[in-house]
Amino acid sequence: MQPSNEPTLSIFALGGVQEIGKNMYVIQYGNDIVVVDCGSKFPDESLLGIDLIVPDITYLLDNRDHIRGMIVTHGHEDHIGGIPYILKQLNIPIYASRLTLGLIEGKLREHGLLGSTKRIPVDSKSSVKLGSIIVSFFKTNHSIPDCLGVVFDTPEGRVVHTGDFKFDLTPVNQQYADLHKMAEIGQSGVLALLSESTNAERPGFTPSERLVGESIEEAFFKARQKIFIATFASNVHRLQQVIDATHKTNRRLVLLGRSMINVVTIAAELGYLNVPDGILIEPGDTHRYASHQIAVLCTGSQGEPMAALSRLSRSDYRQLSVEAGDTVILSATPIPGNERNVSRIVDHLYQLGAKVIYGSGSVTGMHVSGHASQEELKLMLTLMKPRYFIPIHGEYRMLYLHGQLAEQVGVEPANIFLVGNGDVVEFSAGSARKAGKFPAGSTLVDGLGIGDVGNIVLRDRKLLSEDGLLIVVVTLSKHDGAVLSGPDLISRGFVYVRESEGLLEEAGRIAVSTLNQMKGEQAGQWNAMKTGIKDAIGKFLYAQTKRRPMILPIIMEV
Amino acid sequence: MQPSNEPTLSIFALGGVQEIGKNMYVIQYGNDIVVVDCGSKFPDESLLGIDLIVPDITYLLDNRDHIRGMIVTHGHEDHIGGIPYILKQLNIPIYASRLTLGLIEGKLREHGLLGSTKRIPVDSKSSVKLGSIIVSFFKTNHSIPDCLGVVFDTPEGRVVHTGDFKFDLTPVNQQYADLHKMAEIGQSGVLALLSESTNAERPGFTPSERLVGESIEEAFFKARQKIFIATFASNVHRLQQVIDATHKTNRRLVLLGRSMINVVTIAAELGYLNVPDGILIEPGDTHRYASHQIAVLCTGSQGEPMAALSRLSRSDYRQLSVEAGDTVILSATPIPGNERNVSRIVDHLYQLGAKVIYGSGSVTGMHVSGHASQEELKLMLTLMKPRYFIPIHGEYRMLYLHGQLAEQVGVEPANIFLVGNGDVVEFSAGSARKAGKFPAGSTLVDGLGIGDVGNIVLRDRKLLSEDGLLIVVVTLSKHDGAVLSGPDLISRGFVYVRESEGLLEEAGRIAVSTLNQMKGEQAGQWNAMKTGIKDAIGKFLYAQTKRRPMILPIIMEV
Missing domain, CATH: 3.10.20.580 (Ubiquitin-like (UB roll))
Structure with missing residues (x-):
């Protein structure tokens, strides 16, 4: 199962296929290994007491001398959450965009790994030589800024990994994707495309983030009293639109929740977030303003019991509370499994007398997905024109449906590989085949123990x-x-x-x-x-x- | 908190408000107590090892001599599931329609309570005197046949309990609701309406069950091989439409799953299901037919791991399996909390090569709700014209939104009571007020223990x-x-x-x-x-x- 002496190109996942979460992919040419992402995922209810799941990196430990680096496509937990656990066993240089590195560095600091880890900022103009593999990048749109798609030029041919993406033609803060560069990459020949499949079940084209901004602004203008809005802290574009609406309606903004404060600080420092002077106030200062002058941006949109929105619904803050007539916006669609917790919070907010805007973002206008729907997936496939296609980042049915989309836009059915974690696709002399399986699976984190709970x-x-x-x-x-x-x-x-x-x-x-x-x-x-x-x-x-x-x-x- | 010597009318819930499940309501005039329904619900993930939750009936045990009977509106678990547990402590005569009684009797038999329980069949023409309360009925539409709304004529005035309902103007098997009777009841004056709130968050009018029949028929005609369809066993109208589609496409039908076989047997015996002679075959007989001559109707549409669909997805039946090219229909929308289990099954079915029709019924056309949406709730409120309104059967936000609908159609805001389990609404001299709280809550069933796990x-x-x-x-x-x-x-x-x-x-x-x-x-x-x-x-x-x-x-x- 080891690549033979005649160098070949191998592509496989150590996490992220036939599951949602803990993304980790490997591109290997001969003895040069490049890793893409190292995510975590949360355990389901059957894994009692487990805190986190990260990829099984047995293969990388066995081949540690050949690893040339890790590319990280963006700063979401399912792409960076496993990094500190893996770096404890394996010192690899990390290549990522500035915001992504900023978020990774926070984790490394927590785990005491910041000093020992080499971190190299890259952007869409960078080109990095990792052994025999030349790595370059293109900008994509997603629900966090500074996302990169990755191009691997190997002696065997060109491989493209999309990272997570959507096509947002009216992006917030003019963060346009490199549409023309994608066309150029495709035009000059792609051997294999790895493209994400999260929304492969969803027909149509995912709406622009800008639409959410319009809904938020409308709600801010309508609200006669305090307005609370909960969303994912990492969605910096969403945060920008909340800040803009706050500014336009002459409100001040309170940030609640550790990760919200954290991301706003990092993103503002790095220039990804434009925060007008004096707009941010502390919870303790709200008494100085009238209720219609206050907006609150908080964590907990998925109903997390310890996060800010849940605490607000229990009137758990001393200096700030939801009062009758206030407006509360859940700027997120509940992820399956979180509905009960979200519903409980909505019930409590109604009991406090609030006007609550909740439910599916497609109904409220308060949320759009960060992932490409079917038409966008077909657009990416059409731009890249790959000879071989490996759908990644999704459960089996999503990979399967993504494979069907590829067929529809002209990829040969025999050239579409639906793989599981560890399944190797090997390329040599211009053709590809499944070539065995490397160890891959889940490593369970429980407290300080990594992999010791079986x-x-x-x-x-x-x-x-x-x-x-x-x-x-x-x-x-x-x-x-x-x-x-x-x-x-x-x-x-x-x-x-x-x-x-x-x-x-x-x-x-x-x-x-x-x-x-x-x-x-x-x-x-x-x-x-x-x-x-x-x-x-x-x-x-x-x-x-x-x-x-x-x-x-x-x-x-x- | 006990009703005073001057007889008054009290209405309260022992289960079913500010929650979904374990419905149980009490209408009491003076010393005459009538109970409506006795449901169960499933524990959430925090109640480790608990099998079932039933209402706390402390109040009924303390007042056992005054209980005149229990009315059961229909045969769903959240209305009948608690009956055997309660009857072990309290012998009450049960009034219900024939199909509902049929389903209750199955439970009583299992618990050895059939002989000791008085069971009185009623229908929309019945009138029953229970102490000073005269009880009559009207037919409604829902996702199970033989549903009754209930009218309580008391010396203090008329109370109406809708049971679960929707307005289906083109019902399957011509099971029309008593629309004119409802109008008449409303016209002659309703003091208080208790109406169900399950879909109070949903705008519009719930589509007719008949539309699902059309989608099913189309899929049956299209399928070139075996067709599997999973749905709720209790949805007899849905079963009828599957049987009809099977008949029209010259297939034979296999039933899989204990509750499916059970309901088909009871419903056919009682005349609620029309099963053409010879259409049912055993799994072991499928080899005698070509694959396009076979349809399979099974349980497990919510992803229950031990039910038939899950077993099929694991190729767990010896005599019958899902093969490449077969069609599998999930005729149900996953209930929040069940998505992961359903998705896992869909993934396995795709891996077997099946064509899978799954997801929200509003997208696939393969499922409609059995509950009234906002326009139907307003229609019921308009027909009944109640002076007082108590929204029931729903979590807090549903009750709240249902209350808002009532305001919109003219019920006085002060006459709308949002109650929790145990909260008593007392009526005397034509006016109502909240009057304290009776014990109410959850009784946990774990194995044979009822209420012993604290x-x-x-x-x-x-x-x-x-x-x-x-x-x-x-x-x-x-x-x-x-x-x-x-x-x-x-x-x-x-x-x-x-x-x-x-x-x-x-x-x-x-x-x-x-x-x-x-x-x-x-x-x-x-x-x-x-x-x-x-x-x-x-x-x-x-x-x-x-x-x-x-x-x-x-x-x-x-």
Whole structure:
């Protein structure tokens, strides 16, 4: 499965295909490895207690001497969130645009990695030689500024990775995408295109971010009192439009939420955000202004329980609160899985008497996606005219539908590769084939542990979470195996002891009689005794309660 | 808070307001109590291990002698799911339409309650005297047949409870709603209306179920091979349309899923479903037909992991499988919270090569809601012309928006009551007021236990699910408190022992040194010793791992 001695070009994902999140792609020519992105994703409800998921980088650790660098396309968590965890094991230089680097540096600082990591700013005019691979860039539009698509010129041919993108022909702050450069790249020949598939299920053309600005401005003019608006902190263009609406309606702006303050600071410093002098005020200063002079920009648009919007809905800030007649805007569409938390907040805001603008952005006008819909995906494919196509950044159905779009615009069906993480597509002599699989998967982060929580630990957490635990402590005599003390029963998460004394007493009697039965034949066979107790008590408790707590017998001999 | 001796009319919810699910309403005049519905709901992810939630019926148990009967509006789980749990504590006669009774009887049989429960079939022509309250009915449209709205004529005035409804002017099987009767009821004067609020956020008029039939028929005609369609088993009209499309395209129909077979059997027996002779075949008989002669109607449209569609997506049936080129229709819109499970199934179906029709019913044409949208809610309010209005059956924002609709069609704002479960609205001498609160809330069902799992047990399950458990077993000498054996450390769901020997050894040493320090001053003070061990080990483990397992010290003295 290793590339042969005759150098070939290999492309594979270490994360990001057949899933949403933890994007990480590898472009390898011969012994030169270039990594694209290193994202994280949040665990689903089955991964109890896990904080974060990052890519499994076994392949990179095994080939550490060949890694020439990591290109980062933009500053979203699903593209940068894994970087500090990976850099703890692997020191790689990072190439990214200025804003992206600014956001990465915040993470590196937190993890004490800033000093040891080489960081190289690039832009759409840069060209970087990484071994035999020459890397250049083109600007795209997305829901964060300073996004780059990446061109890899290899001896085998040209590979293009779009990063995340949409086509926004009226972008905020005149941040135009390099449409003509994309056309030129395509015209001069693309061997393989890797293009993102997030919105491959969505027909049409994603609306311009500017439309959201118009809706926001209208709401700001209409509101007679305070106006609160929650959105993704990283959506700097959205923040700009909120700042503009605040300015136009002669309001002052309060920032709430750590990441909001953080991003506004970085983006303003780097020149990505234009903040009029004196417009920002502290929460403690709001009492100096009339309610119609105040706007609040905050985190928590996805219903995150610890974020600012949720705290506002619980009246949890001392100096600032949502009052009857205030307007609250959720400038985001709830991501599947977050609806319940968002709905709970909306309910609380209504109970406070607020006017709430919420729900799908396509209905409220308060949100547009940052990802290309079907017509834009076809536009990218048409511009790039790739011989081979690998849809990336999406679950299977999205990759599949993106593949169908590619067929529609003329890519040969046999030249479309639907891959899973680790699946290698190998190019040599101008043609491509699937060539085995490298290790790829999830590395679970739990507290300070990276990858140390495995299936057994998760299985136990699952068992414990469902029916709790019953510990049975017995002391036996060394001489004859007689029960000297106990059984003492300790229940956690199973039943509340005071209400279930009878049940636990009976379980104790069953433990004793099990031990007595085994005394003759199996004395001293600890495992057999423990299994005997587990089985007997387990059967009894299931019959009585239809629950299956984890049963832990602890047998002491004295 | 008890109704005074001068009889008054009280209306309150024991479930169903400021939540979705477990509907239960009480209409009480003097000492005559009539209950409407007794639903269940599923726990959210915070209620670990809980199987089901049913209403807290403390009030009914305290007033059991005054209960005259329970009216059940229709056969959905959020209206009937709690009945067996409540009937175990309270024997009440049940009044419902034939299909609703059929579905309830299935539950009673399972719980051994069929013999002991009085069941009285009613229809839109019935009139029932329950103490001083005369109860009559009107037919409505919904996503299950045989739905009833309920009229309560009390000495204080007329109360109307809509049940769940939509206005479907072209209903399947000519099951027309009693539109003229509703007009008549309204014309003769309604004191208070309780109307359902599920779709109060949705503008417009919910489309007719018949449109779905047209989409299904079209898909059946188009499909060249087998066609699979998943939907809610209880949606008998939908099942009828699938049967009709099967018949028209000369296919045979396989039923998959226990509840699908169950509902088809009951509905066909009672005459609510017209099943042509010979159209149903067993999965084992499909090999006798060509693939274009086969249709499969199955459960699992919400992505339930154990239901038929999920099993099909895993190729889990021996005699029947989804093959490349087959068509699969998800005739349902995913309920918030179910998207991930549904998406996973769609991904698997695409991987099998199927054509999949999925997503929002408003886009695919394969699903319509069973609940009234804003225009229909206004139509109901206009027909009923109530003096007082209590929006029911919805979360707070839905009740709030429904209240706004009522204002728009002329209900006095002061006469609109937004209530929580237990909040009593009392009517006397023609006017209404909020009058205190009765106990109301959630009763948690876990296995056979009804209401025996409380906050402490749930808190422990939560702790155990996040970071697991560490048991520290030590044996001390009775004489001098010296450590005789141990500490033995048992870890479950915390760390995998083999990979963390050093960590656990150090934790053991900390336990011993903690005990030694305490030996002098606090010997024999078990709680102090246990707390000391917990604190010392907890602090150590958090510093090392940023995790907080539950620590259970077990100290034996010999």
